[in-house]
Amino acid sequence: MSLIDSVSLPRSFRLPHVDGLVQWIVPLAIIAIWQVASITGLVPTRVLPAPSDVGLAGWKLLLSGELVRNIWVSFWRASTGFLIGGSIGFAFGLANGLSQLSARLTDTTLQMVRNVPHLALIPLVILWFGIDESAKLFLVALGVFFPIYLNTLHGIRTVDPQLIEMGRIYGMSDGELFRRVIFPGALPSIFVGIRFALGIMWLTLIVAETIAASSGLGYMAMQAREFMLIDVVVLSILIYALLGKLADSASRVLERLTLSWHPAFQKR
Amino acid sequence: MQTALRTSLPETERTSRANFAPTARVVREERPAQTSGLPLSIRALRKSYGDNEVLRGIDLHIPAGQFVAIVGKSGCGKSTLLRLIAGLEEIDAGGVSFGDAVKPEDIRVMFQEPRLLPWARVLSNVEVGLGRDRVSSDAHSRAEKALTEVGLADKREQWPSLLSGGQKQRVALARALVSRPRVLAFDEPLGALDALTRISMQRLLERVWRDQGFTAILVTHDVSEAVALADRVLVIEDGRIAHDVAVNAARPRKRGSAELASLEGSILSHLLSADDRT
Ligand SMILES: Nc1ncnc2c1ncn2[C@@H]1O[C@H](COP(=O)(O)OP(=O)(O)OP(=O)(O)O)[C@@H](O)[C@H]1O
Ligand SMILES: [Mg+2]
Secondary structure (H helix, E strand, O other): OHHHHHHOOOOOOOOHHHHHHHHHHHHHHHHHHHHHHHHOOOOOOOOOOOHHHHHHHHHHHHHHOHHHHHHHHHHHHHHHHHHHHHHHHHHHHHHHHHOHHHHHHHHHHHHHHHOOOHHHHHHHHHHHHOOOHHHHHHHHHHHHHHHHHHHHHHHHHOOOHHHHHHHHHOOOOHHHHHHHHHHHHHHHHHHHHHHHHHHHHHHHHHHHHHHOOOOOHHHHHHHHHHOOOHHHHHHHHHHHHHHHHHHHHHHHHHHHHHOOOOHHHOOO | OHHHHHHHOHHHHHHHHHHHHHHHHHHHHHHHHHHHOOOEEEEEEEEEEOOEEEEEEEEEEEOOOOEEEEEOOOOOOHHHHHHHHOOOOOOOEEEEEEOOOOOHHHEEEEOOOOOOOOOOOHHHHHHHOOHHHHHOOOHHHHHHHHHHHOOOHHHOOOOHHHOOHHHHHHHHHHHHHOOOOOEEEEEOOOOOOOHHHHHHHHHHHHHHHHHHOOEEEEEOOOHHHHHHHOOEEEEEEOOEEEEEEEOOOOOOOOOOOHHHHHHHHHHHHHHHHHHHHO
């Protein structure tokens, strides 16, 4: 799936300060409708608390410091797991894209492992690591590994061979060829991998934290469920959504900075 | 003494100077032309891909600085010959030799596709052409000079994707020229351009060739382009050079002149008769 997405890469990208306002209209409208529906009793608060109640719960948790601590723990797990899995995936992608030998040695194995849903490993991971930090890091890293590996590999393999030949003709050394031709050529595809990986990163973390954790946003949600604090449950979900959006925006900004040459990023 | 001469022969002195100045300039321009090109000798050159014998013994001598065009029907091995000359492909038998020891920077190829790095600005793309001199301190100024030569100095900070096809091809030409090559091989460099852009690119090619005096080898589908630019047109057939036609028309050549038209006609009839036989 990640391979197909990279084909449709050229996206239009508009100026952020216009887009930045427009894209919030719909979420804000939904919240407003939701609030009205709660106040009028259309939606019972036992099913879905009013946004104002969710905000209030968030404020209380913020004052107690619990919210910040849990967000920080989740953020730390997500980014550390992402860095570990992402770097290993990137390294394998590079190695297998550049070296036939390396590809023959490891690609089939990796493709086989890829077909195991990494969340299916949770029972095993709990047996191995308990509900330790390393369990979450392992799962996130494993989930993030494949999109980055596959897209890095794909990016390197699909660099225009005519450009590579051009580089050779003009006397580029292997290092230069990589730096000036292969890596920049693979970068759009690598970014597709990163965006995919970010989605998987949050998904994995939510699941792992709800099942096996003693801190973090997922844990906070599970605790709240036990005490029937539905406003906190909804709050956790919203924060997950916000963090996911934040990560996506960060990757877009990075993409825009490094791919300014790409026709898709030159239109205003 | 000069003053004495001048006072004694004011008229002749002035006229002879007036006559001299342009000739002197021409000589100065042609001096590098005589030294920078490399002669090229090809002996019994053969190349096959599997069972497909593409070149079956090419013998050819190209004097330094000559402009040679190669024509032939599609698939006859023109690109293959060019790639062998440029050292991009392994030679099966025979040999290609240049009159001198050559550095990689001495031989450059230009393809139908500009092959610019989309992620490098125009100027950095030209700098790529410097080969090992890319890191030298005058890389920038040399690249800028080459860009000026092709008339694109104002596009130096542009991304290639924002250039027109003809402009891209001019950047590719600047990249090929920047290392002052002694042999420049063109594989249908203008094939993808529209008719007007083509003609202005042909003029540009002729001008830089005259200024720099490299040995030029142009593969083209367009016989009128071949006779307009080249000193000599080679027709490849059945893996050999079937015809070797000298084009003696004086430069600058007038497009569509009767002389060029009749040459074009006779080369075309060679090509077509070969086509009828197969
Ligand atoms: N790398 C290759 N592997 C196998 N066969 C090849 C290869 N390159 C060229 N050929 C074959 O060699 C023959 C000559 O090809 P070449 O590209 O030199 O033709 P050409 O004269 O340049 O044709 P065109 O005018 O269409 O560009 C063709 O039959 C082609 O199929
Ligand atoms: Mg060809």
